[in-house]
Amino acid sequence: MKCLVTGGAGFIGSHTVDALLEKGHEVRILDDLSHPAHTKNKTSYLPQGAEFMLGDVCNKENLRKALQNVDVVFHFAAHNSYLPDFSNLFQVNCVSTALLYEIIVEDKLDIKKVIIASSQAVYGEGKYRCPNCNRIKYPNIRSLAQLEKGEYELFCDSCNGMLQAMWTNENRVNPQSQYAISKYTQELTGLSLAKRYNIPTCCLRYSNVQGARQSIFSIHSGACRIFCVSQFFDKQPSIYEDGKQKRDFVNVKDVVAANLIVLESPKADYKAFNVGGGKTYSILEFANMVSEIFSKNIKAKFTGEYRFADTRHIFSDISHLRELGWRPQFSPEASIKEFVNWLNELKDVKNILADAEEQMRLLKILRKSKRDMTISRKKPQKLFKRTRPRIRAQVLAYN
Numbered sequence: 301m302k303c304l305v306t307g308g309a310g311f312i313g314s315h316t317v318d319a320l321l322e323k324g325h326e327v328r329i330l331d332d333l334s335h336p337a338h339t340k341n342k343t344s345y346l347p348q349g350a351e352f353m354l355g356d357v358c359n360k361e362n363l364r365k366a367l368q369n370v371d372v373v374f375h376f377a378a379h380n381s382y383l384p385d386f387s388n389l390f391q392v393n394c395v396s397t398a399l400l401y402e403i404i405v406e407d408k409l410d411i412k413k414v415i416i417a418s419s420q421a422v423y424g425e426g427k428y429r430c431p432n433c434n435r436i437k438y439p440n441i442r443s444l445a446q447l448e449k450g451e452y453e454l455f456c457d458s459c460n461g462m463l464q465a466m467w468t469n470e471n472r473v474n475p476q477s478q479y480a481i482s483k484y485t486q487e488l489t490g491l492s493l494a495k496r497y498n499i500p501t502c503c504l505r506y507s508n509v510q511g512a513r514q515s516i517f518s519i520h521s522g523a524c525r526i527f528c529v530s531q532f533f534d535k536q537p538s539i540y541e542d543g544k545q546k547r548d549f550v551n552v553k554d555v556v557a558a559n560l561i562v563l564e565s566p567k568a569d570y571k572a573f574n575v576g577g578g579k580t581y582s583i584l585e586f587a588n589m590v591s592e593i594f595s596k597n598i599k600a601k602f603t604g605e606y607r608f609a610d611t612r613h614i615f616s617d618i619s620h621l622r623e624l625g626w627r628p629q630f631s632p633e634a635s636i637k638e639f640v641n642w643l644n645e646l647k648d649v650k651n652i653l654a655d656a657e658e659q660m661r662l663l664k665i666l667r668k669s670k671r672d673m674t675i676s677r678k679k680p681q682k683l684f685k686r687t688r689p690r691i692r693a694q695v696l697a698y699n
Contacts, residue, residue: 301412302326304370306357306396307377309333309346311514312417312506312555316374317347319556330366331377332356345513357396364403371410372563375400375490376417378483384663386478393482394489401493414490414501415562418572422484422505424476426468426614428454432461439463441476447606450669452541454612465546465613470505470572470620477609487572500569502562504555507576507616510635511552512642523547523583524639527590527600532643536601537591538657540610540666543584543602548577548615551630551638561626568624576616578628586632593636605668607660 303320307313308329320327327350346352355362357377367373379392397416404411428437439454446452454463475481487503494501510524530537558575562568581589587600618628660666 301371302328302369303372303374304328304330304366305350305374305376306330306363306366307417308350308374309352310376311511312509312552312559313374313376314345314347314513315511315552315556316376316559317350319560321347321349323560327351328353328366328370330355330357330362358391358399360399360403363396363399364407367400367403367407367409367411371412373400373411373414374417374559375414378417380479389478389482390485393479394485397486397489398493401490401497401499404499405493405497411499413563413569414494414499415559416486416490416501416503418487418503418505419480419483420468420505420507420574420576420614420616421477421480422473422475422487423468423614423616424474424480425454425611426474427466427472428463429466430456430459430461430463432456432459436466437463438472438474440474441609442612444608447608447667448670450604452544452606452612465615467615467617468574469617470574476611491570491572495570500566502568502570503572504558504562505572505574505616506550506555507574508547508549509552509555510549510632510639512638513552514639516643516646523586524549524590524636527587528594528636528639528643531590531594531596531598532640534596534598536598537587538603538605539584539587539600540603541583541606541612543582543587543600545583545610546580546613546615547583547586548580549586549632549635550575550577550628551632551635554626554628554630557629558621558626561621561624565624571620573621573624574616574618575621576618576628577632578618580615581632589633590636593633593640603668605666607666608664 303325305313305317305327308317309331317327317329329350329352332355353366355366357363375397377396379389425439425441428439430437433456456463473484475484490501508522514525516525516529527537555575591598657666
């Protein structure tokens with residue numbers, strides 16, 4: 301088959317191109333090589349054997365040209381940023397998707413499948429349970445007032461008991477950021493047009509994807525990049541909140557395997573699937589993994605800061621994708637080692653973390669708690685001291 305991969309010079313895209321070529325498919329890449337994923341209109345890696353087209357997915361003629369004689373589209377070109385460029389998020393993520401289907405319908409193209417890269421972000425805080433009420437909850441993001449107090453867990457809106465995070469399945473979304481809203485809008489656009497015009501389409505909601513070729517230049521690009529680049533430059537990595545935030549991390553090779561499974565399975569058509577790691581880790585646990593792999597004995601530091609609008613806990617139920625025969629095969633340790641090996645191969649690597657953090661502070665994304673956030677691992681209850689003793693007792697019981 302002839303496959304078009306938009307964003308094919310990027311992190312997930314380039315790995316997917318490699319796998320498609322390995323399976324004998326022809327591949328065309330459409331990518332604008334834009335910052336921050338790429339610098340100076342250059343990429344650190346471009347798959348050999350693929351046809352490359354420099355172009356913008358929001359430019360109709362660029363996209364139309366890229367779609368010629370194509371059987372399958374992997375729509376991976378995307379924009380994600382903490383910057384207040386909200387219109388750009390919707391332009392790249394949503395408008396490009398509408399444009400893709402517009403061209404397919406206008407030109408009567410025989411596209412056999414479209415696979416859209418979505419995100420775990422569409423769930424917001426995800427699924428929780430109140431152990432007191434025994435009710436399932438889908439809470440909104442924590443208020444600024446709560447975060448300023450250094451109170452990071454989520455509480456029941458009925459009884460004020462502390463909520464317990466659960467594996468979040470595909471049944472309900474609750475996007476809480478402009479990026480998340482843009483990705484869910486992208487899903488709705490793709491799936492609704494797909495059903496109307498009989499264009500088999502599948503959306504994949506990736507968890508925290510880790511591995512080689514992940515951009516080191518983007519301020520939003522995750523725990524692996526932040527902790528590894530810090531260790532690389534002998535700096536203490538910063539831990540926001542209390543480090544107990546739970547996440548699932550998935551290796552980019554497992555993501556590629558998921559991409560290929562939904563390509564080949566008609567059962568995936570017109571559906572959205574979670575693609576996650578299947579196991580939870582705290583941010584502090586992940587930071588310690590990185591420290592052990594670098595063997596520099598540089599421990600992460602608690603800064604007393606939080607990123608406003610971050611989710612507290614989120615990890616994805618992958619049972620639906622498992623039913624198609626997919627299983628995550630690689631551990632977070634493997635992902636970290638792959639990223640470190642790739643980092644060591646890069647030339648002119650710069651420590652951009654300090655600039656990124658300062659930029660987030662200027663934009664008021666990264667903020668300081670108003671209480672003293674000196675954290676003692678022996679006495680974590682200090683983080684959750686509340687005015688009502690009953691609630692504080694519930695929090696300590698959870699810890």
